[in-house]
Amino acid sequence: MKKDRKYNIKTTDKKTLEKWFRLMTLGRLLDDRAPNYLKQAIGWSYHAPYAGHDGIQLAIGQVFDRETDHLFPYYRDMLTTLSAGLTAEEIIYNGISKDLDVAGGGRHMSNHFAKPEWNIHNVSSSTGNHTLHAVGVGRALKKYKTPGISICSQGESSVSEGYVYEAINGASNEKLPVLFVIQDNGYGISVPKKDQTARRKVADNFAGFKNLRIIHCNGKDVFDSMNSLVEARKHIEEKEEPVIVQANCVRIHSHSNSDAHELYRDDFELNYVREYDPLAKFRRLLLRYERFTDEELTVIEEEMKQVVKIAHKAGMAAPDPSPDSIHDYVLPEPYVPEKYTDGTHQFEGNPMKLIQALNETLKAEFRHNPDTYIWGQDVAHKEKGGIFNVTKGMQKEFGKERVFNAPIAEDYIVGTANGMSRFNDKIRIVAEGAEFADYFWPAMEAFVETTHEYWRTKGQFSPNITIRLASGGYIGGGLYHSQTIEGTIATFPGVRVVYPSFADDAAGLLRTCLRSRGLNFYMEPKALYNAPKAATPVPDDFEVPFGKARIRREGEDLSMITYGNTSHLCLEAAQKISEEDGASVEVMDLRSLIPLDKEAILASVKKTGKVLIVHEDKVFSGFGAELAALITDEAFEYLDGPVKRVGSTFTPVGFNRILEAAILPDTEKILTAARDLLQY
C-alpha cells in the first residue's frame, strides 16, 4: 500500500521536505516571473510555464544523479532542471539568452534548459525526438556496463510522434535502462488529448510491449511522484529494462506565451486547474501534518524571492552573445592526416574494388579504435554484411556488441547514434543510415537534429557519427533504388558531406571520417562497388583530408568538376575529347562537398576559363547550382564561356532502362555539353 512507500508527508525528514519546498517555491517564482521579461522586451519570448507539473518535475530532478545519469528534459521542464541542480542564474541566462547560458550561450530557444556538462542534455524543440537520444545513450550505458539510467521527459501529446514509438520499441527490444516520463496535462497546445490517441492514458498504448513496465502517478503530488520515480528507477536497475511513468498533471496557464487558453478552456476548467495547484497542495500538507508552521514557510518564500532578485540582477548584467561568434562551432576540427596531406599517394599495388576498400578500412578502423560501433539494417550476419556486403565479416571479428542489426526504423538508426555518442567523446559510430539512400528520408528528422547539436551546445556536444549510404543509380533500380540525396543534405550546416568515386579515395575518406569528431555524411556510389573502373591500389594507411579535391586528369582547355558516379563518365568523355577533338580537359573529383575545396576549383577555372559541372543528381537545385554560383561570383573575370551543368532531368528516376538512360547523365550528354562549351 501507499504508506509503505519511501516518501510520505508524515515520515519524510524535515530537511528533505524543506529542500523540496525551496525548489518548488523558487521554480514557481521564476515561472511566474518569466513573462515579465517578454513584457519588458528583455527576452524569454518563448516560455512554456510548468505550473501544474510541479510534483513530477521536482521528482525527476531529485532522482537524477548527475554522476551517473543522463537527463533529457523538454521545454516545459524548468523545475526539473532546477531540481536537478541548475541555479536560478542559469535559468535566467537561458531565459534571456545570454552568453553565460550553460545550455549553449543563447543559441537555442529560451526555456530549453540544459547543462551538458552534467549530462542534462540540450534537446530540440522538435517534440519528443529526444526519446531517440535517450535510448541511444541508454544503449551506451548498457554496452559499457556503467551504472546510471537515461531519463527522458515529454508531454503526452508528443507521444503521437512516430519516433517515440520507435524509441520505446527499441528500448524494449534492446532492454535499455531508460525512464520515459510522460507529463500529461491533457493538451498539446489547444488540442485536447482525445485527438491524439484513443486511450486517455497514452502510456497504456505500450502495454503490449515486452520488457517494459508502465507506472501511472499523480504528477501534481510530490510524494506520489517521488515514490513512483524511485520505484521506476529501482525497476530499471534491477530488471534491466525500461519503464514508462505517466504523470497526471494540469496545465494551470496557457501552453506558452503565444497561446491564449481562455479561447478554448471554460471558466470551470480554468478554475479547477488552479485549485489543483501542486505547490499549494504541498504547502497545505506541510501545514496540516504540522511539519512546518506558516511562519517557517513564509520565511523560505521570502528567501527565495531574494534568490530570484539576485539572479535577475546577474541576468541583466550578463553579456549577450557576440554576433561575431555565429560561425563558431558549426563543425569541430576534423582529423588532419599527416602522411597523405593532400589525399593522394603513389602506391602501386593490385587494384582493390571500392567495396573491398570500404570493408577493409572499416575493419582496420575497428581494430584501431575499440570504441567504434556500426549498425544498420541487415549489416550483421555471419556470412553476410549488409545487402551489398560492405560489412561482411565484421560481426564475426568484432562481435555482436559492436556490429549489430537495427530495426527497419531509419529515424531510430540515426537518432540513437546521436544519443549513443553522448556517452563519451571517444565513441565513433558508423550508421548505415538506410539500406539505400532512397530510404533515408524517414531519418531526416534525426539527421537535421544531429547537424544542430554542436552549434546549439556551443561546442559542448559533438555527435561523432559517420552516416554511410549506398547511393545513386545506374543499376536499373527505379525511383526507390537510384536516389542520390547530397543536394538536400548539403543544405544543412553542421555536417561534412563526402562522395568518393574511386577505391582509394573511398578508403582514405572513410578513415578520416572515423578518426574525426563531428557528423559525416558518407555517400557510396553503389554502382561502383564492384566496378573495375573504380578499383585502384589502396595503401593500407591511406587517408584523405576533408575538403581536398583531386585532379584525376590534368587539362588546359576545360574543367569538368564532378564527384561520384559521374567522375568516371567525365574521364571517359575527357579521353574521347582528347582523342577526337584534340582538346585537353581537366577532370576534378571533388570528393568532399562540405567542406568544399574552393581553392582547387577556382585554380582550375582560372587555368581553363571554361567549366562544366557534372553530377548525377538533378541539375535543377542540385549541388552544382552552388558550384556554378560560386564560380561566377568569384572567378567571373576568368571565364570564357557560361558555366554549364550536366545532371539528371527534373524527374524521378524511371525503372525501365530506356527511361533511366533518358534521365541520368551519361558520357554522351557530357560530351555534347563539353563540345558546346569548347566552342566559346
Place this chain on the structure above:
Amino acid sequence: MQKIAIVYSFNTMKTSKIAKRISDAFGKNAVEMVNVEDVTPKQFLKFDNLICGTATWFDGELPNHWDEFVPELEDMDLSGKKVALFGLGDQKGYPENFLDGMGILGDILEAQGATMVGFTSTEGYTFESSGAERGDQFIGLGIDFETQGSKNKERVNGWVEKLKLEFQ
C-alpha cells in the same frame, strides 16, 4: 442505530448534492455531515458507521480533499467500523477510469480494517474498466450526474434502504 457520519468535501458541487440526498433519505437526525477538508482523525474515529463520498478526477484520481487525508487514514485502525462508499463519475467521458476514486478509497479503508458495506450491482452502467469494481459489484454506490442524472434519486433511495439494514 448509532449516528452515521457522511464524510465528503463541502466544497464540491455534485458530491455535496448526493450527500444531502443521502442525509435526507436517512432523516436529518440519523446522520452528521463531516467535511473531509478539515476533519481530524479523532473526529473521524468517533463514528462506527461512516459513509464516505468521493468523485473521481483527472482520469482516475482521488480528489485532493481525500488524498490529503489519506496519510491519516493509513495510520488508523478501522476494525469494527462499517463504511459505505458513494462515488461520482462519468462513464461516458471517462470509461477507462469510471469511479476509480471510490475504488482507491475503498482499498485504503479496507486495508485499515474497515468492513465495507453498501456494495451495488454494476448492472445499468456502461464503461470499460473501473477501479471500484469488486466482482460484478461496485464497492459502493455509483452516481453519474453526466449521463444518468435522472437515476440519482432512485439509486440513492434504494441504497439507503439497503444501508439501514447493513448499518445495524
